[in-house]
Amino acid sequence: MTSRTLLYFPIVHSQSDMGALSESVRKVTLQKLGERVWRQKVNLVKCFWSDVETYLNKLTLSYARTRVYQDGLPICEKELDIIMELAKKGSPNHQILARLVEKGATIMGTESAExxxxxxxLIKKILETGDVKDAMAIEARQKGASDLLLEKRDEFIAARIAQTLQPGETGILFLGMLHNIAGLLPEDIKVLYPMNKPSDKQGNERPLKNTPTLSIPPPSSRG
Structure with missing residues (x-):
């Protein structure tokens, strides 16, 4: 049986990925971190996505046999419209997706809209307070529900990939750092990590079996 390959990129989100919640996220984060740290965070996110694109440009892929799966992209028949809209708004993640589409890759609705x-x-309840202390208190109260929802999303995403990635095809998955679907995928899907593995809730890389890191030279260091 021909195996399937999944290139798994744990990602960080930029403000432009947040859609209608973007400004609320910015305000609460500014209260929590301050202007200087906020700007550092923004720059780190930009550098991260620059590195992702550098890695992707080093890969030799048959784009006609490549499917792209994206955190937060619902199965809705308007996936491409969503990607192009967010790309125009400056999302580096979705700009990369748009370029992959131009090369011939297929964008896949990845998540349950529900x-x-x-x-x-859940996020709106946290952010609509406008006060960082209140937001943190609400976040703590919702932790159980948030963790359960994350598990449900991971199960759905893994099932979606298992059902749609065909033998001999390559999948590219962009998924937030708190997710971890590797253990939920069928054994015939070979998971590779071009950059790094998902982190646990303490920020440590999770130990995963049979999930090698792709051997690609790191991007050149910046001056």
Whole structure:
């Protein structure tokens, strides 16, 4: 049986990925971190996505046999419209997706719209207070529900990839750092990590079996 390959990129989100919640995220983060640290965070996110693109440009892929799966992208028949809209708004993640489409890759609706709506409401409750202390208190109260929702999303994403990635094809997965679907995938899907593995909730790389890191030279260091 021909195996399937999944290139798994644990990612960090930029403000432009947050859609309608973007400004609320910025305000709460500024309260929590301050202007200087906020700007450092923004620059780090830019550098991260620059590195992702550098890695992708080093890969030799048959784009006609490449499927791209994206954190937060619902199965809705308007996946490409969503990607192009966010790319125009400056999302580096979605700009990369747009370039992969131009090369011939297929964008896949990846998540359950219902679960994403649940997450939206949980996040909205945290952010709509406008006060960082209140936001942190609400986040703590919702932790159990948030953790359960994350598990449900991971299960859905893994099932979606298992059902749609065909033998001999390559999948590219862009998924937030807190997710971890490797243990939920069928054994015939070979998971590779071009950059890094998902982190646990303490920020440590999770130990995973049979999931090698792709041997690609790191991007050249910046001056």
């Amino acid at each position: 679960l994403l709506i649940e997450e939206y409401h």
